[in-house]
Amino acid sequence: MTRNLPPKVSAAAFDRALAAWRSIVGEPQVVTSAAALAAYLDPFAPGEREAFSASAALLPASVDEIRAVLRIANQFRIPLWTVSTGRNFAYGGAAPRLPGSVVLDLQRMNRIIEVNETLAYALVEPGVSYFDLYAHLRDKGYQLWVDPPAAGWGSVVGNTLERGFGYTAYGDHAAAQCGMEVVLANGDVLRTGMGGIEIGTAWQLYRPGYGPSFDAMFMQSNYGIVTKLGVWLMPAPPAYLLGEIQFRHEADLEAIVDILRPLRLDETIRNQAVVEGGLRRAAGLSARQQWYEGKGAMPENAVAAMLDKLNVGRWNLHFALYGTPELIDARYAIVQRAFARVPQAKFSAARYAGDAQPTAGGDRNMAGIPAMSAFRMLDWRGGAGAHVDFAPVCPATGRDALRQYTMVKTRAAEYGFDYYGGFTAGVRHLHHIFAAIFDRDDADQVEQAGALLRSLMSDARAAGYGEYRAHLAYMDFAAAQYSFNDGALLRLSETIKDALDPNGILAPGKQGIWPAAWRDRRGYT
Numbered sequence: 179m180t181r182n183l184p185p186k187v188s189a190a191a192f193d194r195a196l197a198a199w200r201s202i203v204g205e206p207q208v209v210t211s212a213a214a215l216a217a218y219l220d221p222f223a224p225g226e227r228e229a230f231s232a233s234a235a236l237l238p239a240s241v242d243e244i245r246a247v248l249r250i251a252n253q254f255r256i257p258l259w260t261v262s263t264g265r266n267f268a269y270g271g272a273a274p275r276l277p278g279s280v281v282l283d284l285q286r287m288n289r290i291i292e293v294n295e296t297l298a299y300a301l302v303e304p305g306v307s308y309f310d311l312y313a314h315l316r317d318k319g320y321q322l323w324v325d326p327p328a329a330g331w332g333s334v335v336g337n338t339l340e341r342g343f344g345y346t347a348y349g350d351h352a353a354a355q356c357g358m359e360v361v362l363a364n365g366d367v368l369r370t371g372m373g374g375i376e377i378g379t380a381w382q383l384y385r386p387g388y389g390p391s392f393d394a395m396f397m398q399s400n401y402g403i404v405t406k407l408g409v410w411l412m413p414a415p416p417a418y419l420l421g422e423i424q425f426r427h428e429a430d431l432e433a434i435v436d437i438l439r440p441l442r443l444d445e446t447i448r449n450q451a452v453v454e455g456g457l458r459r460a461a462g463l464s465a466r467q468q469w470y471e472g473k474g475a476m477p478e479n480a481v482a483a484m485l486d487k488l489n490v491g492r493w494n495l496h497f498a499l500y501g502t503p504e505l506i507d508a509r510y511a512i513v514q515r516a517f518a519r520v521p522q523a524k525f526s527a528a529r530y531a532g533d534a535q536p537t538a539g540g541d542r543n544m545a546g547i548p549a550m551s552a553f554r555m556l557d558w559r560g561g562a563g564a565h566v567d568f569a570p571v572c573p574a575t576g577r578d579a580l581r582q583y584t585m586v587k588t589r590a591a592e593y594g595f596d597y598y599g600g601f602t603a604g605v606r607h608l609h610h611i612f613a614a615i616f617d618r619d620d621a622d623q624v625e626q627a628g629a630l631l632r633s634l635m636s637d638a639r640a641a642g643y644g645e646y647r648a649h650l651a652y653m654d655f656a657a658a659q660y661s662f663n664d665g666a667l668l669r670l671s672e673t674i675k676d677a678l679d680p681n682g683i684l685a686p687g688k689q690g691i692w693p694a695a696w697r698d699r700r701g702y703t
Contacts, residue, residue: 186255187254207238207239209237218235220273221564222268222566224624224631229277230270230274232259232278232281233279235283237283237286238286238287252683255682255695256280257274257686258279259279259685259688260403260684260685261283262335263307263336264281264283265332268565268566268567269566269647270649275650275688285305287305289303290302290306293314293315295320298410299356300322300408300409301381301407301409302334307330307548308327308330308331308334311324312546322411322414323414323545324412325345325349330548331548334407335404338397339396340398341647345543346412346544346546347448347449347500350604355409357370357371358370358371359373360396362402363402370387370393372384398688403684412546415532417502417506418506418532418544419498419499419528420496420545422495423491423526424493424495425491427492431576434453435453436575437516438495439606441512442574442604447497447498447603448498449497451495452603453579455494455583455597456481456485457481457596459488459491461598464488465558465560466559469484475590475595491524530545555598558598558615559616565614565616566627568611568612568613568635569646569648570645571608571609572609578608582638586599586612589634590630593626593627594623595614595627598613599613631649631652635656635659644656645659654690656690657690671691672692672697676694679693682696
């Protein structure tokens, strides 16, 4: 078997680099065997899993070790691909965009450095998962909530840096971040914002600091390695309500979004409400073969029969209300009056004291409780379940939501896929997430999933939409859609990249940003 080497690096030079790294992080923390490196392949790859393979992985335990690792990487011009825990599934997992890169795995840096209950924030390292932070808050008795994404095993730092989102009032994770510690490619360590004051008291309280503000620059970028991150936490409310409204018809989506938008703008509904497609809900309750065993997308009559049998709406709006019981009652009455305008809307709600926990259900995320319910979807098609996601941003208008939904559903059916998706409501925009679910042992399904994603990205660009996240294989394509003034935005990104990382060692190709040393690899695997 041919040894996987970093690009443009000889076997002898790589061996010298590995020896140097072993002296820094220890022998067990330098991964080189093919069996161990399999954990750094994309488990849901819409193509060959080995297309984005690593040559090695390093697991440092401190900032000093990272700085020493960077010295060796610069010396030998070896590209590094940084991951927090590597669980960014559906977007590439821990696999590097530039094949042969060395994965810098930060999972051993897993300290919860500080929790401040009075000012409602935490300071964490990259290896801290949402499960970890939630357990810590519970164990210590803090009256604070974490805001979990769909899969609670992911890194707080990693999800925030990818501009992930959750489901409480703090669901916009990038907006709830404050203060970073970053190691640059040359080993320099900086702290953003108020962290620039060596004995500062407001690092996690006021993001801008003095002068230019740089936190956002390190999100979805390859400009530095974030080693500490401040996150604002939600004070536990005195009470909360978890509500659901089911809707009967596809066309109801337009009214749902247009009614929801003003309720989000005036903060009647403060959390990131979810407009869940019926099939997405059904996939958490059953397998496809119970309802349809034919090829191609499920026909409408089969979908309708399934939803009726499972008592699931064509669209299902999930939302939460937080506050005193009196405030919740008043807001719920407003919500009911607003959505009663949609014929056949079906309401249900459960009220809880602030320290109570729902016993089951996917809406536990809206109560600040991490879960793993999202992975039930993998059983939908049978076989070795996998999915790759298409994630365009949608204006929070009913017209745009219905347009995007129709566009995605129609194109998915052409490639033999069901519409598994829905919308998560920001205030003025929606995150539209569609998952192409496939059996990764079925070569045809794998190929069709990849082809579908490329078609959807082209469709979105033609309609004036862009993705906010993209799988490794499509990062260059996604970046190219942002083409104003012949790609001025990407030119700026790469100008900054070359200034901060002249040797091009940090995550070449991430989000389509290629350093000069590797710019000829754009578009290639």
